[in-house]
Amino acid sequence: MKKTLAIIGFSTLLVACGSSTKTSSDDLATSNPIETVIDITKVTDDKVPVNINPGRFTVETVTYRLPKVVQGTYSVSDFGKYVDTFEAYDYNGNKLETNKIDTNSWTIGNAKELDYITYYVNDTFDQEKVGGIGGEVPFSPAGTNIEPNNYLLNLHGFIGYFDSLKNSQYKLDVIAPSDLVRTSSLQLADTKTSADGNVVTSSYFAPRYFDITDNPMMYGKLDVEEFQVGDIKVMLSVYSPNGIHTAKSMKDAMQKMMEAQKTYLGDINSTPRYDIYVYLSDGEEGSPKGFGALEHHTSTTVVMPESMPSEALDASMIDIVSHEFFHIVTPLSVHSDDVHYFDYHTPTFSKHLWMYEGVTEYFATLFQVDQDLIPEDEFYGKIMEKISSSLTMNDSMSFTKMSENVLDEPYANQYYNVYQKGALIGMCIDILIREGSDGNRGILSMMKELSMKYGQNKPFDDDKIMDEMVAMTYPTLRGFFDNHVIGETPIDYDAFFEKVGLEIGEGPIRTNYIQGNGALIVTGSQEAGTVFFTDNVLANSFWKDNGVLPNDIIKSVDGTVVTLQNANTVLQEMFSWEENQEVNVVLSRNGKDMVIKKALTPTYTTGKSLRAKSNATATQKELRNAWLKG
Numbered sequence: 001m002k003k004t005l006a007i008i009g010f011s012t013l014l015v016a017c018g019s020s021t022k023t024s025s026d027d028l029a030t031s032n033p034i035e036t037v038i039d040i041t042k043v044t045d046d047k048v049p050v051n052i053n054p055g056r057f058t059v060e061t062v063t064y065r066l067p068k069v070v071q072g073t074y075s076v077s078d079f080g081k082y083v084d085t086f087e088a089y090d091y092n093g094n095k096l097e098t099n100k101i102d103t104n105s106w107t108i109g110n111a112k113e114l115d116y117i118t119y120y121v122n123d124t125f126d127q128e129k130v131g132g133i134g135g136e137v138p139f140s141p142a143g144t145n146i147e148p149n150n151y152l153l154n155l156h157g158f159i160g161y162f163d164s165l166k167n168s169q170y171k172l173d174v175i176a177p178s179d180l181v182r183t184s185s186l187q188l189a190d191t192k193t194s195a196d197g198n199v200v201t202s203s204y205f206a207p208r209y210f211d212i213t214d215n216p217m218m219y220g221k222l223d224v225e226e227f228q229v230g231d232i233k234v235m236l237s238v239y240s241p242n243g244i245h246t247a248k249s250m251k252d253a254m255q256k257m258m259e260a261q262k263t264y265l266g267d268i269n270s271t272p273r274y275d276i277y278v279y280l281s282d283g284e285e286g287s288p289k290g291f292g293a294l295e296h297h298t299s300t301t302v303v304m305p306e307s308m309p310s311e312a313l314d315a316s317m318i319d320i321v322s323h324e325f326f327h328i329v330t331p332l333s334v335h336s337d338d339v340h341y342f343d344y345h346t347p348t349f350s351k352h353l354w355m356y357e358g359v360t361e362y363f364a365t366l367f368q369v370d371q372d373l374i375p376e377d378e379f380y381g382k383i384m385e386k387i388s389s390s391l392t393m394n395d396s397m398s399f400t401k402m403s404e405n406v407l408d409e410p411y412a413n414q415y416y417n418v419y420q421k422g423a424l425i426g427m428c429i430d431i432l433i434r435e436g437s438d439g440n441r442g443i444l445s446m447m448k449e450l451s452m453k454y455g456q457n458k459p460f461d462d463d464k465i466m467d468e469m470v471a472m473t474y475p476t477l478r479g480f481f482d483n484h485v486i487g488e489t490p491i492d493y494d495a496f497f498e499k500v501g502l503e504i505g506e507g508p509i510r511t512n513y514i515q516g517n518g519a520l521i522v523t524g525s526q527e528a529g530t531v532f533f534t535d536n537v538l539a540n541s542f543w544k545d546n547g548v549l550p551n552d553i554i555k556s557v558d559g560t561v562v563t564l565q566n567a568n569t570v571l572q573e574m575f576s577w578e579e580n581q582e583v584n585v586v587l588s589r590n591g592k593d594m595v596i597k598k599a600l601t602p603t604y605t606t607g608k609s610l611r612a613k614s615n616a617t618a619t620q621k622e623l624r625n626a627w628l629k630g
Contacts, residue, residue, distance in 0.1 A: 001072045001139065001357070002292045002323040002419070033169035033205070036159055040176050040219065041199055046146050047084060047120035050158055054114070054165065062111040066104045066160040067344035070142055070213055072294050072327075074349070074406045074415055077138035079157045080104030082122040091115045104160075104345065121158050122146075128289045140290035140303040145279070147286070150220035150239045151176075152279055153184075154294075154301065156213040161344070170206040174217065175199060181222040183237040185275040185299045186215035210342070214296045218277045223247040229258045232271060238278045241287075244306050245280055245313060253314035254321065260371035261325055264363075264630075268329060268448055275299035276321060280306035283569040291572055293320045297332050297456070300324035305573050307558075312576040318373070323364040331356040333451040340459035350462050353403035354485055358422020359443065362430070365423060369628050376628060380502070380610035381510065383427065387493060388518045388607070390420035396488045399425065424493070425485060429477060431496050431627060436474035439626030446473055500624035501616025504608050508541075511605040513577045516540035518607065522554065522571065524564050530554075531567045542603035546596050553588040 035053040042049050052064070066079040080103045088096040090113040097109040098117075108114055124143035127136075137143065138157070145152035159172070171189070176182060178193060178200045190203040206212045223238045225247035236254055238247040254276065281287040281303060293302040302320060304313060331339045336350040350356070365386075369379035393414050399421070402411040430443040449472055454460055460468070466485075470478045483489045497503060514521060516539030524531045535550045537543045554562045557570050577583065577600055585596045613620075 001074070001141070001294050002320050002361070033171040034162075034165065036170055036172045038153070038158055038172070038174050040146075040151055040174070042175075043146060044120070046126060047122055048146055048151075048158065049118065049120055051116055051118045052159070053116040054162060054168075057111040057114060059111055060109065062108050062114070063101075063163045064106050064108065064117060064160050065163065065345055067156050067213070068104050069344060069347045069407075070138075070156045071339065071342050072296075073139055073142050074353070075139065075412075076407065077142060078103050079124075079138070079160075082124060082127075082144070082157065084120040084122065086117070086119040088117045089115050123152075124157060125152075125288050126286045128287075139292070139294065140281075140288035141279075141292055141294040141301045143288065143290075145288075147220075149241065150222075150279070151180075151218070152239075152277070152301070153217040153219065155186075155216065156344075159212050161209040161212075166209045168208065170209065170212055172204040172206065172212070173201050174204070174219070175201050176219050180219045181224060181237075182217065182219045183222065183224055183235060183275065183277070184215060184217035185235075185273060185296075186211070186217065213344075214298075216277060216296065216299060216301050218279075225251045227251060227255045229255065229274075230262045232258075232262070233273045234258060235273065235275045236278070237275065238280065240280045240306055241282045242306060245310065247278075249310060250278070250314065250317065253318060257318045257322055257373070258325060260373055261322055261367055264367040264370055265326075265329070265444075266448075268333075268451060271298045271328065273298060274325070277301045278317075279303045281569070282306045283566060289568055293324045295324040295327040295332075297328070305569060305576070307569075307573050308576050309578060309581055312578050312581075315578075316576060318368070319364065322367065323361055326360045326363040326367075327356075329363065329447050329451060330359060333456055334447060334454055335459055336462040336465070337459045338462065340457075347407075349404055349406050351400035351404045352462065352465065353406065353418045354399045354422045354425045357418040358424075359426040359429075359447065361419045361423040362426030363444070366427075366430075366628075370630055377611075379628070383424070384504070384509070384608060384610050386420045386423055390417055390424060392518070393417045393420070395421070395490045398488050399485045421491075424491065428480060428484070428491060428493075428496050431499055431623075432476045432480060433473050434623055434627050435499055436476060439623055441473070442627070442630065444630075497610065499620065500627055501613050501620030502610055502624070503613045504610055506606070507609055508604040509607045509609050511540060511603055511607075512575050513540070513542060513600070513603055514571055514574050516605045518605075522567075524567060526564070529564055531562050531564065539605050540603055541605070542601060545601075546598075547594075548587065548596075549589065551589075552594075555586040555588050555593065556584075557586075558584050 032055050037051040039049050066083060068078055069076055086098060086106055088098050088108045090096055096114060099107045101107055123146040124138050125145045142154055144154050144157035178198055182202060186204040186206060188202060189205045192201045218237050220239055223246045225236045227234050236247045236251060238245060238250060288303045291304050293300050300321060304316060338348050338350040365382050368374045369376055397414060402414050405411045406415055426443055433441050433443055433446060446469060466481045484491050494504060516536045519536055521534055521537040521540050522531055523534050530553045532551055532553045533548055537548055537550055556562060557574065560570060562570050579600055579602050581600045583600055587594045
């Protein structure tokens with residue numbers, strides 16, 4: 001999973017009968033699939049009917065659940081909250097007794113007579129409010145949408161599982177109007193069109209419940225492009241409600257980026273097909289507010305603002321999708337028991353989020369300089385941003401302890417650090433391996449070896465993987481793990497930069513248009529209902545040079561009136577502003593309006609920058625080149 005900059009809310013910132021027989025044991029379940037139907041031709045009050053036919057049971061009571069947590073999110077989603085009118089029927093059409101035992105679970109009595117269950121599902125996007133992202137509703141790329149022009153079917157939000165049958169096969173029929181474009185990486189078994197040609201039933205097959213959760217779908221007024229990256233067929237599906245962006249306009253950037261990734265990864269195992277689902281939010285009521293992406297084995301689901309300029313959207317997509325695609329290394333190919341045998345209701349978590357999310361984020365940053373997509377200075381800037389962000393969090397918290405307890409405080413609010421310090425942990429390991437091998441090996445080669453040893457179907461022992469890494473590399477990793485990953489000692493980054501002939505110095509550095517000195521330059525007033533600049537605006541050269549002062553109220557941005565309700569979306573867009581972009585910002589000072597209407601110039605703040613040492617030795621330079629260019 002990858003979340004973009006978190007600017008979350010100013011309230012805190014400011015059916016058919018079956019004949020198969022199944023028992024209460026996965027091992028004794030028959031191969032007859034659980035038959036499931038999602039009928040989007042019968043949406044009622046923004047709710048989709050779902051029908052589940054499990055076949056026959058030989059026990060008196062069974063439990064059916066929607067996921068509390070889904071893989072890759074590390075937060076509680078409670079998809080059972082969005083289920084209405086849960087009913088079970090016997091083979092004579094009579095209702096059976098059901099009992100909702102918690103938010104996500106229902107027991108069904110007299111299960112030997114159970115024919116099917118049926119219920120309606122609300123979408124999660126309609127529940128998103130400013131300040132309601134995260135624990136209250138699912139992270140948007142993991143959520144669901146039910147609208148005439150778009151159905152985002154993250155299937156874990158629609159289809160549940162019986163406790164005893166998570167390893168059973170699933171047959172899924174999606175019934176939809178024939179004029180909707182449909183795309184999914186789930187295996188398509190059959191397609192049938194109604195006699196009048198208005199309805200299409202697509203039948204999909206999933207080997208087990210994991211494959212239901214791992215293969216999202218998108219139906220609607222979509223724009224789809226296909227391209228080839230080596231031997232991988234990539235499907236890019238885009239929903240832009242106002243037609244501002246198209247799959248064709250986004251294709252070149254995605255193809256260039258993924259070709260570079262494939263070159264960087266080399267011979268590591270991959271998938272023959274990879275899907276990218278892009279939902280572009282227009283910021284209106286009922287649209288998603290959480291921007292970022294959620295990875296799957298063979299796809300990723302992305303949510304971004306529709307109003308972003310093309311160049312800014314391309315840049316953000318490169319950062320986000322590259323992160324998700326690198327998840328084919330870890331945790332998809334290298335993972336522990338907690339991931340492999342994931343419990344959607346009572347999950348346990350691995351100690352190694354530094355690897356799953358951190359190393360993945362590191363790869364997504366490093367490959368760009370390795371493949372000449374960005375210059376070295378820009379890469380150094382990204383590293384310094386991660387150091388700065390990580391130091392705003394608890395730098396002495398054990399990363400393994402945080403990972404293992406990520407749903408609980410005080411660890412949950414440190415989760416964002418997996419993309420910051422987690423990536424820096426990956427960088428330090430990379431430099432240590434480069435140093436120990438005279439530049440010939442790095443963290444990517446280590447992860448490739450682990451991928452060959454384990455792969456998708458063989459989990460590692462959570463308590464032994466660090467020992468394995470030390471054994472296959474160098475003893476210096478043991479001390480690093482003990483002190484800085486398991487232990488609570490902050491990392492001395494200067495010591496690692498010294499190895500590659502770099503140093504940190506003070507001076508002007510590039511920043512974005514909503515931050516200065518590493519912090520936001522805006523806040524909000526609940527009482528006045530306004531969004532305004534803080535004292536920190538004077539640390540941002542663009543606004544300072546244009547005469548902006550602390551307490552200036554932001555009335556509108558590019559014609560959009562700014563309110564507390566839409567501030568999250570507006571600030572996300574401002575965060576993505578690019579040099580030379582034309583902007584029109586109306587401010588209010590002491591009741592008088594002032595307008596800033598001009599092309600954006602580069603903006604700077606004062607801070608620390610990473611740069612090459614003038615007296616770096618030949619050995620340091622050689623190690624730096626091996627680190628940056630493989």
